[in-house]
Amino acid sequence: MPYLEGVLWRPFDSGYCLIDYTVGTTNDYAQPPSVTLKYKQGDCEDQAILAYAMITYYHKYIYRKN
Secondary structure (H helix, E strand, C coil), X not given: CEEEEEEEEEEECCEEEEEEEEEXXXXXXXXXXXXXXXXXXXXXXXXXXXXHHHHHHHHHHHCCCC
């Protein structure tokens, strides 16, 4: 999985301009629950993170326990 490893920004007008970057790779990463729901797939860690997020949401917004 590619990701931006080193990013160099320089101020430009009222914002910033990307000057340089390096791309790193990783074989494993934990995807957010929204990605697991969108693509309907993920490894065991992704499924566990999704389950935790769903249980937390249920307790906070449905069951009203913190």
